[in-house]
Amino acid sequence: xxxxxxxxxxxxxxxxxxxxxxxxxxxxxxxxxxxxxxxxxxxxxxxxxxxxxxxxxxxxxxxxxxxxxxxxxxxxxxxxxxxxxxxxxxxxxxxxxxxxxxxxxxxxxxxxxxxxxxxxxxxxxxxxxxxxxxxxxxxxxxxxxxxxxxxxxxxxxxxxxxxxxxxxxxxxxxxxxxxxxxxxxxxxxxxxxxxxxxxxxxxxxxxxxxxxxxxxxxxxxxxxxxxxxxxxxxxxxxxxxxxxxxxxxxxxxxxxxxxxxxxxxxxxxxxxxxxxxxxxxxxxxxxxxxxxxxxxxxxxxxxxxxxxxxxxxxxxxxxxxxxxxxxxxxxxxxxxxxxxxxxxxxxxxxxxxxxxxxxxxxxxxxxxxxxxxxxxxxxxxxxxxxxxxxxxxxxxxxxxxxxxxxxxxxxxxxxxxxxxxxxxxxxxxxxxxxxxxxxxxxxxxxxxxxxxxxxxxxxxxxxxxxxxxxxxxxxxxxxxxxxxxxxxxxxxxxxxxxxxxxxxxxxxxxxxxxxxxxxxxxxxxxxxxxxxxxxxxxxxxxxxxxxxxxxxxxxxxxxxxxxxxxxxxxxxxxxxxxxxxxxxxxxxxxxxxxxxxxxxxxxxxxxxx
Amino acid sequence: xxxxxxxxxxxxxxxxxxxxxxxxxxxxxxxxxxxxxxxxxxxxxxxxxxxxxxxxxxxxxxxxxxxxxxxxxxxxxxxxxxxxxxxxxxxxxxxxxxxxxxxxxxxxxxxxxxxxxxxxxxxxxxxxxxxxxxxxxxxxxxxxxxxxxxxxxxxxxxxxxxxxxxxxxxxxxxxxxxxxxxxxxxxxxxxxxxxxxxxxxxxxxxxxxxxxxxxxxxxxxxxxxxxxxxxxxxxxxxxxxxxxxxxxxxxxxxxxxxxxxxxxxxxxxxxxxxxxxxxxxxxxxxxxxxxxx
Numbered sequence: 001x002x003x004x005x006x007x008x009x010x011x012x013x014x015x016x017x018x019x020x021x022x023x024x025x026x027x028x029x030x031x032x033x034x035x036x037x038x039x040x041x042x043x044x045x046x047x048x049x050x051x052x053x054x055x056x057x058x059x060x061x062x063x064x065x066x067x068x069x070x071x072x073x074x075x076x077x078x079x080x081x082x083x084x085x086x087x088x089x090x091x092x093x094x095x096x097x098x099x100x101x102x103x104x105x106x107x108x109x110x111x112x113x114x115x116x117x118x119x120x121x122x123x124x125x126x127x128x129x130x131x132x133x134x135x136x137x138x139x140x141x142x143x144x145x146x147x148x149x150x151x152x153x154x155x156x157x158x159x160x161x162x163x164x165x166x167x168x169x170x171x172x173x174x175x176x177x178x179x180x181x182x183x184x185x186x187x188x189x190x191x192x193x194x195x196x197x198x199x200x201x202x203x204x205x206x207x208x209x210x211x212x213x214x215x216x217x218x219x220x221x222x223x224x225x226x227x228x229x230x231x232x233x234x235x236x237x238x239x240x241x242x243x244x245x246x247x248x249x250x251x252x253x254x255x256x257x258x259x260x261x262x263x264x265x266x267x268x269x270x271x272x273x274x275x276x277x278x279x280x281x282x283x284x285x286x287x288x289x290x291x292x293x294x295x296x297x298x299x300x301x302x303x304x305x306x307x308x309x310x311x312x313x314x315x316x317x318x319x320x321x322x323x324x325x326x327x328x329x330x331x332x333x334x335x336x337x338x339x340x341x342x343x344x345x346x347x348x349x350x351x352x353x354x355x356x357x358x359x360x361x362x363x364x365x366x367x368x369x370x371x372x373x374x375x376x377x378x379x380x381x382x383x384x385x386x387x388x389x390x391x392x393x394x395x396x397x398x399x400x401x402x403x404x405x406x407x408x409x410x411x412x413x414x415x416x417x418x419x420x421x422x423x424x425x426x427x428x429x430x431x432x433x434x435x436x437x438x439x440x441x442x443x444x445x446x447x448x449x450x451x452x453x454x455x456x457x458x459x460x461x462x463x464x465x466x467x468x469x470x471x472x473x474x475x476x477x478x479x480x481x482x483x484x485x486x487x488x489x490x491x492x493x494x495x496x497x498x499x500x501x502x503x504x505x506x507x508x509x510x511x512x513x514x515x516x517x518x519x520x521x522x523x524x525x526x527x528x529x530x531x532x533x534x535x536x537x538x539x540x541x542x543x544x545x546x547x548x549x550x551x552x553x554x555x556x557x558x559x560x561x562x563x564x565x566x567x568x569x570x571x572x573x574x575x576x577x578x579x580x581x582x583x584x585x586x587x588x589x590x591x592x593x594x595x596x597x598x599x600x601x602x603x604x605x606x607x608x609x
Numbered sequence: 610x611x612x613x614x615x616x617x618x619x620x621x622x623x624x625x626x627x628x629x630x631x632x633x634x635x636x637x638x639x640x641x642x643x644x645x646x647x648x649x650x651x652x653x654x655x656x657x658x659x660x661x662x663x664x665x666x667x668x669x670x671x672x673x674x675x676x677x678x679x680x681x682x683x684x685x686x687x688x689x690x691x692x693x694x695x696x697x698x699x700x701x702x703x704x705x706x707x708x709x710x711x712x713x714x715x716x717x718x719x720x721x722x723x724x725x726x727x728x729x730x731x732x733x734x735x736x737x738x739x740x741x742x743x744x745x746x747x748x749x750x751x752x753x754x755x756x757x758x759x760x761x762x763x764x765x766x767x768x769x770x771x772x773x774x775x776x777x778x779x780x781x782x783x784x785x786x787x788x789x790x791x792x793x794x795x796x797x798x799x800x801x802x803x804x805x806x807x808x809x810x811x812x813x814x815x816x817x818x819x820x821x822x823x824x825x826x827x828x829x830x831x832x833x834x835x836x837x838x839x840x841x842x843x844x845x846x847x848x849x850x851x852x853x854x855x856x857x858x859x860x861x862x863x864x865x866x867x868x869x870x871x872x873x874x875x876x877x878x879x880x881x882x883x884x885x886x887x888x889x890x891x892x893x894x895x896x897x898x899x900x901x902x
Contacts, residue, residue: 028830028843034701034822035793036835036842038861042853043844 004077011072018068022061060600067593074589085581087128088180088574089143091172092118095185096135096157098492098535098558102186102210102301110207111156114184117204121182122151126577127584134172135160143175158532159303160493169201182573187564196570204573209563211239213263213295214304216556220291220311224476225342227286227314228276233293233307235271237263238560245295249273251311252289256280275311288313290537290548303492303535304559308550310488310537313365316345317383317479320362322352323371328457331371331387334468343475364447364483367475372456381447381545383478385471388456393425398434407431407442408477409451413466423455445525446503447545449482484547486540490533492553496540501525503545512539619886623717624724626889626899656680690785691744692722692729693810696758697790697817699735699767700836705819710881710888711789712758714815717889718787719754721899723747730784731757734772735765766837770797773804786810787898791817792865793837799868806872813875813898816865820882823858825851 003009033039100111122131131150133141135157144150169181169192180200183189186207195201218233237243242264249257256275263269273293277285294306319335321327327349338344344367350358352373359380362368367383374389403415415432420439428441431451442451451474457467481488485498502509502525509527511518514536520527522542533551540547553559659668659679667681694715702708715731722729723745731742731754741757742750769790786805792798792814805812827846834841844850862878869876875898879888892898 026830028832030834030841031827031831032704032834032836034704034707034791034819034836036833036838036840037793037795038854038857039833039842039844041857042850043842 001081002079004079005075008072008075008077011075012068015065015068018064019061022064026057060603063596064600067596070589071593074586077586085126085128085577087130088125089130089132089176089178090121090125090574091143091169091175091179091181092122092131092133092154093168093172093181093183094118094133094135094154094157095183095187096160096493096532097185097187098159098303098553098555099186099301099561100207101159101303102207102212102561104207104210104300110186113206114186114204115154115156117206118154118182118184119151121204121573122147122154124576125574126581129577132172132175134168158493159534160532169195173200180574186561190564199571202571202573207561210300210561211241211243212299212301212304212559212561213237213239213243213245214299214301214559215293215295215307215552215554216268216304216559217554218293218307218309218552220309222312222314224472225316227278227342228274229285229291229309229311229314230272230274231291231293231307231309232270232272234268235261235263235295236268236556236559237266238556238562239263240265240562245297247271248294248296250292250294251275251280251283251285254283256283277314285311286314290550292537301559301561304553304555306535307552307554308489308535308537310548310550312480312488315365316343317365317367317475318346318348319344319367319369319475320348320350320358321369321371322350322355322373322375324352324373327371328387330457330464330467331369331471334471335369337468338472338475343472365479367478379448379450381483382449383474383482384448384450384452385474385478386450386452388453388459389424391424393437394422395425395434395436396422398423398425398436398439400432400434400439402433403440404429404431404442408482409442409470409474411469411473413470413473415466419461420455421459423459426452426454428452444478444482445501446485446498446542446547447483448503449478451478485542486547486549488548488550490549490551492533492535492551492555492558494533494551495530496533496538496549497530498527498540502527502542504543507543510541512541513537620720622886623720623889626721655683657683690722690727692718692727693732693784693786694719694729695732695734695738695773695786695788695790696741696761697735697767697788698733698761698763699765699791699793700763701767701791701793702817703763704836705821706881707791707817707819707822708763710879710883710885711815711817712761713885714817714879714888714892715787715789716751716755716758717885718892718899719745720748720751723751723754729754733761734769736768736772738772767791767794768797769794769801770804773801784810786812788812788814789817790814791822792861795861798865802868802872802874806874812872814865814869814877815892815898816862816876816878817881818862818878820880823880824855 094111094114096111100109100114102110104110104113118133125131125147128145129147130143130145131147132143133150133154141150141153169183172181173179180202181195182202182204184204184206186205188203188205189196189201192201196203214236216234216236218231221230221232222228242262244260244262247259247261248255257273261269261271275285275291277283288311291309291311292306298305321331321335332347335344335347339347352370355368355376362380362382364381367385369385370387370389372388372390374391375384375386398420400415400418400420403410410431420434423434423439425434425437426439426441428438428443430438430440431442432438432440439454440452444450457464485500485502486496487499490496496511502522504522505525507522509520509522511520511531513534518531520529520531522528533549535551535553538549538551540549656669656672657680659681663681667683669680669682672678672680696711696715698708702711719729719731726746729742729745729750730740731745733739733741741761742753745754767790794801802812802814825846828848828851830843830845832841832843866876866878877892877894877898879891883891889899
């Protein structure tokens with residue numbers, strides 16, 4: 001026999017005072033009476049009960065000692081081999097993949113059915129069993145013996161990519177080898193055969209195979225200078241019969257075009273739509289917005305029936321060059337070239353002292369170039385290119401040794417062998433790195449993109465041929481994508497994590513969806529948490545600035561709700577514990593003990609000893 | 610035993626009371642009580658025809674003037690009563706303050722008698738009757754009475770029958786007898802009282818009961834010890850046991866009271882735990898023993 005809490009055996013020491021009290025209360029006290037006459041007349045019957053009283057006297061002691069033993073065992077938790085029910089620990093894993101959002105007959109989603117099943121399972125366990133709850137997002141309720149509380153805490157997990165079952169089971173079983181993982185899913189796992197066979201992983205399947213049609217991939221594209229957006233999508237059928245749907249193209253929630261589509265069983269077809277302001281006049285497509293392509297009517301899995309895109313502004317940016325004296329001729333030639341190519345709307349020249357006056361009129365769609373003049377101390381929203389600004393830490397003939405090839409301004413630009421006469425050494429994320437330090441740095445946060453080059457164009461001979469490409473890259477990047485904190489598109493289940501610091505350092509970030517808003521505190525320009533992306537549009541709002549985000553499933557595997565090749569069946573779920581195994585032993589024991597003591601006390605107070 | 614102390618107010622209350630004799634009894638000395646004997650008090654009692662030998666001074670000449678016949682006036686005589694206080698000093702009285710209560714009552718009644726110029730005698734009885742104070746008279750003798758009461762201690766077993774049979778002849782004449790007892794001589798008390806009645810005593814009984822005796826509060830296992838006999842019995846005082854005892858004791862009290870009523874014996878039951886004035890009031894309420902003057 002072993003004990004869960006052997007220190008509880010000290011309670012047996014209470015037996016001594018119990019026995020002492022028993023004999024104390026059972027002692028015969030002397031009491032003088034004026035006459036025994038009346039007592040003798042009535043205690044004749046009493047004497048007949050003496051045997052019973054003696055029995056009751058010892059039974060009382062026996063009961064008290066039994067109660068103490070019961071209480072001790074309740075606290076110490078004895079485990080007797082072959083007699084005690086083995087206490088189990090179960091890790092309930094709820095599949096949060098997109099397929100769990102499929103609606104079953106009766107109007108309930110697979111996720112809701114999984115939650116119901118998991119709750120029922122937790123409630124069917126015996127007293128002393130423990131459960132923990134986890135989902136693919138990493139959220140976990142630690143092991144607890146409060147089965148009812150755990151059952152209440154089972155909730156729909158956030159949508160996430162289909163978890164690696166083996167990984168999830170391993171994470172669940174990290175608490176100990178005795179842990180049995182129970183996966184509530186719509187799809188039997190195919191990669192955990194050994195776990196299933198060993199019984200370490202049990203599967204509770206919810207939902208039934210269903211046909212489905214949905215978008216399995218999509219992309220929006222625009223060539224530089226073009227004033228139209230092309231949406232290219234792939235529509236897939238996961239059905240054994242021919243399916244017919246109506247495809248609706250919408251912009252900012254307003255339907256622009258409808259067309260019928262028919263798909264043969266298992267067919268996969270590519271479709272594209274062009275959002276051209278000239279084709280849809282009056283829809284203000286050139287200003288950018290939200291475009292979606294949806295299938296009607298919705299089927300069992302609604303999340304893949306809509307493909308969403310965030311369309312950038314099609315209007316090319318205006319570039320203002322702040323300079324002292326004469327602007328750099330090479331810079332002006334390059335900008336004029338970009339203007340003629342439609343990449344830049346207009347090139348304006350202004351002295352640096354005009355910046356403060358013009359600041360109110362400038363917005364995110366403007367690009368400001370400071371040519372060999374110092375920028376203002378505080379930069380506002382918009383894109384900034386600072387070329388050869390005067391300042392300390394100047395070095396002669398720095399040697400470029402590396403550059404950030406993944407940075408958008410450096411795309412297709414090769415700085416190898418570029419000679420610099422002089423440059424300042426800058427602080428910040430390096431775009432171009434010399435032996436002496438960064439000679440060009442770039443940074444971006446919500447609403448602001450800045451590239452600072454430590455040397456003037458006239459001090460660099462070999463940069464001149466690459467300058468138009470660099471400027472093209474910068475304008476393309478800084479006019480829209482460089483100003484965003486978030487990407488324009490996320491996949492379902494991805495964390496909505498910004499790629500760059502937010503517009504403010506401290507405050508609140510609000511993710512607004514059609515039906516709710518999640519508020520996340522912001523610390524040092526970063527959100528404190530990142531909710532999982534759900535299909536559709538999300539508006540990320542920080543102070544006075546907002547960014548639209550499109551979230552799509554685009555996952556053929558998740559959209560396929562048909563029956564898959566069977567995985568090893570594994571062991572069934574453990575049967576429900578019998579009713580007596582669900583009674584909390586300690587509570588029952590304490591209740592019995594309290595009742596016994598109350599009875600004893602009551603009898604003692606009434607003179608029955 | 611604590612000293613018996615009566616405050617001034619209580620003494621005044623006692624002085625306003627009188628020992629009540631239902632039958633007019635005859636005493637030896639003049640006092641403040643009317644008797645059947647015609648005496649020399651100033652209270653007119655009756656007329657009767659003059660017979661030779663009557664004192665001429667009692668002839669009512671006004672009646673003679675009106676009717677022409679001689680009538681003599683008779684006056685009621687005011688004579689004293691002999692009050693014999695019989696105090697139970699058996700060991701059973703040494704329970705629940707009964708003895709102290711009985712002593713205080715004896716003192717109070719004795720004081721009432723002495724204050725009314727009655728003759729008071731104090732007797733203690735258990736198995737025999739002992740005279741403690743014979744024939745006290747006058748308020749000043751109250752201290753003798755109190756001294757005797759304070760020095761006496763309970764002891765012995767109650768045997769009222771033999772006590773009254775053997776000791777009574779030592780009492781003088783026809784007296785008012787006041788018995789203070791707990792009546793724990795169940796077999797003997799009827800005969801004892803009948804003996805007194807047969808001797809034409811006016812008998813009053815004060816049944817002294819302790820609260821613990823009436824309603825025992827103890828619960829549990831007890832070895833009950835009979836104070837008088839010394840016998841002991843184990844008993845579990847369960848609620849039902851105590852209830853049975855309470856009924857039995859109540860029946861006993863009723864029996865004593867019914868016997869007293871049947872034999873024209875004044876019966877008063879007092880609780881030993883009550884304060885003395887309350888006990889005196891109880892005695893008053895019972896009627897027949899004390900009266901307001």
